[in-house]
Amino acid sequence: MSGENTVLKENVFVNEKEKRTGVHNNVNSKKNKKEIKILAKNITRTFTVKNRGEKGVKEFTAIKDINLEIREGEFITIVGPSGCGKSTFLDILSGLSKPTSGELYIDGKLVTGPALDRGIVLQGYALFPWRNVRKNIEYGLELKKVPKKERKEISQEFIDLVGLNGFEDRYIHELSGGMRQRVAIARSLAYNPSVLLMDEPFAAVDAQTRETMQEELLRIWEKTNKTIIFITHSIDEAIFLADRVVVLSANPGMVKEIIDIDLPRPRKLGDVKNSPDFNWLSHKVWELLHNVEGNEKTKVINENRDIAEEISPTVDL
């Protein structure tokens, strides 16, 4: 390790201390002036887990005291080691699950359940195989009772946006992974939510498609001006996309640090990935992610099965 690197490390340390003392201070971002879109206040989620082999139950804290302010039009990525409660947090944001304590506000209103003001893109696409591409995209519009003719116009607009022209009438099993993901994104955008929640959307596609999709997503974001919360386990992806990267620590999941990404936009993957800033940020996030693991990891693995069943149980109707 060169001397320069050590300096950087200290820098990180100072930064970390600063951040921990209070609310995140975002000095140089213009977006500071924009309204707060999403406010998470002390969000904690615990699960009761049955003790295997023994009697009684015990508490498992998936996420603890998450405080987050997200401004309108901001692109936030959340990274963290596995088991840090990323998906739990997204479930709470989507309204599918309620925090044990703490509140979540969107546009100043307390979130009590799922609603069409938030679009969601899940890890496994969650597309409807019995609907073709167009019908999948129109699903939210149907729920909103948009008239048929208007529905068609809107779906066409989003088919164009994600570049699926010519595939409107295809069923899902006829599409490749990347195309499926485009349908999922178009579907979540079509009913015009102001917030887009994405849970590792590109985890299942190949590396090449993934990179194209990242650039596409940025292009769509710049065009539609949505507030995006994007969960990923890829450090590079998190930095490339985000205005701010939220780094979570595991067991319980807590906000470890929020890092501003001041890379110029519009970003091109080829340019950004080779820039020294990107490497520096990437290293920083890497360090943040790695100095918590190790000591806690074995514990997580031992308890994994019971907890997983509690956290994402089979969905009830």
Next chain:
Amino acid sequence: MSAITIEKSSKKKSDVVGKLQVFTRKSIAIIVFFILWEVLPQIGVINSQFIPPVSEIVVYLGKMLADGDLLIHVQASFIRALEGFALAVLVGTPLGFLLGGWFKKFEELLDPLLQVLSQINPFTLFPIFMLFFGIGEVAKVAIIFWTSIWSVLFQTINGVKNIDPVILKGAKAMATPKFSLFYKIVLPGAAPLIFAGLKNAVGTSFLMLIAAEMIGASKGLGWLILNAQVNYNIDRLYAAAVVIAALGLGMKKLLTVIENLVITWKEDSSNM
């Protein structure tokens, strides 16, 4: 552009040829069977007293059809089978939806009992059905209902349970109301397995029909067979058997056609 259209039309042609090939391939065994059935009794390898050649049966069928005899029996049987089957569908599918989707815990409790009940040989239940329903129409329909409801019920439960949880999660995250969740998600999601259950049930309903008609009926294909047996009318016996098989097969085919109209999203597996 033109290259694409040419390719498309040639593809269509090869599709037709391919389907014909599949059809002949699938028919060979049946054709050979009928030929053997015709030839072996004729040349005396098989005693034609017990197994008359197929042509004789066809002639006999034609005669029955001509004097209107056949139609009465087919009608009687058809209505019974359909009544029992329809009743099984009307009870089995809604019950399956409730148990598979909305009362899962209850289903868990109920499942062992249902499994045991479904495994009871329906023939052993004949006396009990007769005790309750007599030997009239009700008893026959009840027997058919009892035997065909299980596959409808179990397949509907499976269909609902097998819907990808991610799809349900996605639908719920989009704030899908309860009723929409049923007819936009659960119903189409479970449809393929429900159809499998229906096809199976229609088969069993025609199977049980014959047995049911052997208890105190005065018409119907089952009665026809019993009657033929008593009167030692071998031609009639085979004629009835052929008609029953054709009816069951026809109903199954009809359901497949309906299935293909309803479930348009499945991968085409007819050539596999």
